[in-house]
Amino acid sequence: MTDTGRSTRGETPSPVDLPGGGARAGLGWAAGSILIASLFLLLTNAQALDGWAAEQEPSETMIRVSDATAGWLDATERMGAAGPRAWMHGVWKRMQAARFAGQAAAGE
């Protein structure tokens, strides 16, 4: 606190301003990156989409959406695209279940 180190108003630095400026224009680059990231997740993480659809309030539209996401999840599982997430989740679950010597196992 105390006002000896008072900053000037409106001049608080933003972390998104990189030293040396931001270089080239970035809207197309941002849109391309976000699109590819979204498609990547659509392919590899269909489980999240299916889970989200299942959590929504039931309606005729949501039933159709839920059927579509379930079908897409099946398709990605057949393709093997859901494998990496399942493997990583398994590793994480084992890390969660690990205990120090003498500690009760998870769920006991």
Place this chain on the structure above:
Amino acid sequence: MLFPTLTFGLFFLLTFCLVWGVSRSNEWRKILLLLASWVFYGAWDWRFVALLIASAVLNWGGARLIAGSDDPRWRKRVLVAGVIANLGILGFFKYYGFFLEQLGDLLAVIGFARDLPLVQIVLPVGVSFFTFQGMSYLVDVYKERVPAASLLDITFLMSFFPHLVAGPIVRAADLVPQLRTTPKLDRGMVAMALLLIVWGLFKKAVVASELATQFVDPVFADIAGHSRIDLLLAAYGYAVQIYCDFSAYSDMAIGIAALFGYRFPRNFDQPYRAASLQEFWRRWHISLSSWLRDYLYIDALGGNRGGVWYICRNLMITMLLGGLWHGAKWTFLIWGGLHGGVLAIERLWREYRPRGAPVLPGWAGIFITFHIVTLGWIFFRSATFADAIAYLRGMTGSGVAGMTATPLQLALILFGLAIHAAPPRLMQGIALRVRTWPAPVLGVATGATILLIDAMRFEGVAPFIYYQF
């Protein structure tokens, strides 16, 4: 609508496409973002969108009246009325129940027990943030630090969804000048924005959620059933959890705003590497601490103008009110009082330190400051004062043996502390490299990192701690 959910992800994608794709006009762009912000806020409770709009109109009108007059007395009257109106909104929603309860207790003690009109008031999410923004705007216009802005710009400032519900507290001087022209994205800004979003997602969904749900919450809920070592580790765990939770929100808010072309100020700067409490407050919730310093400590209380005891009084008042800002609870007041007291002691030590007294090495300052902050967090986290005292007693002597913290939880606590030893501008260095990558590489890297986080995250998402403030 919480940031780390698919609902928000879809909302963001739609808003991003609409805002950048549909309109070239800056005004229409702001209107679209404003409508999106109200949808975001309305997803929680539609009724309070009206409160948000009313608050913006109030501050816009007040600022216009101040700016349009040369009469100092009239300007001051409007300012005082505007500040009272803002505090009235905050007070009604946040403190009405608390003060009525205290009044009821007091009346009972002196033998005048009465049935007071206690009503359950729903606290609008983010009310502390947007009323503080409104008040600082009025003061800034009054002091001619910023010109009065248009209704659209002020409504945008107070409603823009990335910072609406849990900060950072963005001042008019930070955002309104950016609203005058159509923003442009550059690669550096985008690279940093994506890094902040992904890093925030990791801190919240993995570190904070895992520690909260699997360790800290169970320990605080059953203090008597846990050993000293568990209580100590849960106190450290909460220090890591609240940092990872709140800084995650700020990081994601800054990143999301940047993807729409707006720059928000930094809100956290490795706070646990502070070697004094004064330094801690330059690194923790910077937008609130600088707000309290500029508008309360300096403008309202006079800052450092008096003697050293006057300064200590001001520090104490500022931190007590800072504690009360978090909510109407005695534990928040004690938390603020502890910080105010230690800040005053630091000030007195600087003033009256005997010549030749040894200077603490840097690491010792960091160690002591961190433990004072962690002690404060015990009061901050505890439901009641009695719980906090029971927690502290349990740390000094508990009849329970053993430890329930798992290797993963211990590793997450150590990780949460270790990141404070990282080079201060590490992320900016990474962003400088990332901005040279082709879009497909960045897209796959972003997707793969989010996939990894999703595989590690706790099932479900707990609300951010600062949503309640």
